[in-house]
Amino acid sequence: MFLRNRFNYLAVFILFIFSFILYNIYFLQIIRSDESIKIINSQTFDIVYLSAPRGEIYDVNNETLATSSLEPHLFINLRKINENNIIQYKQYLTYNFKEISSIELDEIFQSKEILYLIRNINDLNFTERQALLELDAFEIFDFPIRKYEFNNIASHVIGYIGKPTQEEYELYPDTIKNGIVGKSGVEKFYENKLSGEAGEIVFKGSEIVQFTPPNPGESLYLSLDINTQIVSTESLEQGILLANENFELEDIIEKGAVVVIEIETGNVVSMVSLPDFDPNKFVQGISSFDFNQLNRVQAFNNFAIQGLYPPGSIFKVVAYWLAENEGLFPEGVENRSNKINCDGDLAFSFNDGSQQVYNDWKKEGHGNVNLSSAIQQSCNVYFWDIALKIWRSYEGNPRESILQEYASNLGFGSLTNIDLPYEKSGVLPDRELFEEWRITKPELVRPEGWLGGDLMNLIIGQGAITTTPIQVANAYKTLLTGSNSSPYLNKELDKSIKYNNLDIDEDFINFLLSDLNLVTRQGGTAYQAFEVLGNRSNEIGGKTGTAQNPGDRNSTSWFVGIDSISNPRYIVVTVVEEGGSGSAVAAPISRRVIQHLIGVELTPVKFGEITE
């Protein structure tokens, strides 16, 4: 017979044992918990990492751009803090370092870290530091401080540093221990080279049992010339100021870029983007107010490699090259010296019978123009005629994109692969792209797709095409050297790698240089901007560009300059967003940079003649 009351006795007995066990677990997990955690911490080794000094960054003349100085810092070993001495340490810190607020003090002592950085003690003398070390929990270690010697100058090239995000932890597994990572510029691109190896402080319990000092990062030698960089920054600032004075616009003009590259090597000598920022502000952590302020004006964008602008007339050299190479001149023109009459507009009809009239920027026309004077005066009609010739001869067959082929050989529409992060490639439109856009971005293209008018727009650098300043500089470099290669900031990289050799003969290069020289001479669009150079302007080459923007926005101001046509060494590309006429704004900025490059006295940037 099953006896229920006996089962109850059994149940009470089992429950009693369970209560006893639960009490034992309660004792272990609640009463003894802190003590056990201490025992565990004293049994196991813990490694605290000490940031390594990042590699120095030098300019082409070994001028220091960024340094990491090791400065003594006071740390507190929180494992040595207990309820008996916490008051003593708190009092000591508040008494000796008055700038530490009580909130910060609580943060220090409530931190779960083992070693907490209290402050830089570079300002203390030797005896004061020794006095600190008499307290058991204080430790002094050298900690690197990044300093950017030229503040805002070259900030986009150098970049800035900051605490790594989750993604960056995965991207740079070796540098994670430093707790700091390059966020932009060469600081980011050369992160692995610059970061160095963090030091290791090994803890057993509260004692430091081993210390491996950090290994500094490798130095980086740039092709950038800080003197040129200063001049181009100043010139761009002056030019932007003048443009604001001379135009009455709703938006203020504030964005622009200057790129100077060495033709032979592709070395970047100067790269300016405005607005800029001071990377030193990021070293101690930038305030969110400052950050938002800078972010609002897009100060962190490097417009030299990220600014996407229609190139305008500076793109005409592509058609210039094509015309020479393929013998594709306006209807009835056989060679470069034959002239057409430009009376200010172009009336024509397409195969579908539609009548069109295109107006040149100069209403009264350029008169009789050949290829040279068309470049010199930036005559649109001449180049439209070339586009019409291409369209009428090749519409619908593969050769209709011959202009795009020539442009893409010069690097338009693709990345230059400069050694900087976040470069943008721009757009080189053709029939294929327009077909794609009809589906993906129908608001950007007409339903008919690619038409002759689009080609006519493209040939003068208007319409859907966008380019970056570095792309333009590299394209001119390619045209003048006959081979395409990447521009670089790192002086030590191998510069012999070329992508492809374009069959460009010496004669063509000489023609091109002398025609670009006409631009800065009397009758050229940039004559006024270079007048101040006197005879020396006979040596300078250039091309102005004024790219129209949709809506009420002012045009994008472009100028591509070449320091010397007999011995070309540098290409200077200037762009001012919504800066208006290229000859009035961008050309005088470039002129001042070229003055520096050829070693003549600098004269202030002057507002030039409005053309185009």
Added chain:
Amino acid sequence: MRSRKITLLGPEGTNISVFFLFLVFNFISWFTLFTLSNDINLDFSNILIRQIIFSLISISVFFLLTYISVETFLRFIDIFFVFTVLALLLLFTTEPRLGVRRWFDLGIIDLQPSEFAKVIVILFVAKYLSEKKFNFISVTALIFLIMLIINQPDLGTGLIITFVVISMLFVSNIRLRYFILIFLILLFSFFVFLEFGIINENQLDRINNFFQEDEIDFQQSQSRLSISSGGFFGQYFQEIQVNKVFVPVETTDFIFSAYAYNFGFIGVFFLLLLWFIFFMRLTQILNISSSEFDKYVITGFIVLLAIQIIINISTVIGLVPNTGLPFPLLSLGGSSMVSIAVVFGITNRIFIENNLVI
């Protein structure tokens, strides 16, 4: 066969609370093993994958047992008992592992007959108590089986079975004075075992050492530290975790230590509460069933599970010497999982035969 009114989940029906708790205990086991697994291999070497496979086998066993009526058990229990004894005898033919003959090597699973002997003994004793035929022959057969297990040597399981049998006798109408007799027999047999070497010196030494020396053994002291560092909320949900102490065999016998480290006192309380709820559900049978057999079986199961949990936790927190006993439905291991699934499966069948579905 008794008639059933309601069926849920499958043709023979399932008691929701028994099945639900069975699943919850499985999930807790998976999650605990997940915290211990840093293995990314998705094959049989991964402890989590292994336990999930064992769980799926256990769930199948649970449902298969739903089809076997209590009557069938009553009819065939003697044969099962004989098979168990034979299986235990067959162990003598196996190669000893670490000086112990306890397992049949079946490839992926080591079959441990003593795990299933526990369930068989409960059914066997319940049958003879309910039929009031608990006589000299059945007692002798029982003692023989227990001796075989102790002889493996597996003193832990032997003692658990003995305790479960005594508990079942206690709730029957056996006169209490007989318990004094049983106690004297146990004391006597202990010395007999000692004399014939069935309990060897090593086993005694372990017990002696445990109570004499101040320090418990390495495994248990590590386990105590680990549990203790779990604190109130456990380390699993902490942002900065305390280093995990190394505890040997933490996936099997000492899994409770990992569980307590990760989920803290709250987690331990929650787990024990779930078992308490489960035992409370089981006592319903004692209230409503008209079958004596059901009541004895349920009593046996409650005592069996409770004693295993008690001994396991006591070992892990260092209250008793190390016995090597798994935590029911938490430890990694096929034999243990399946034998507990048998307990839950039979329990389920008893519930549905009493028309209890919730």
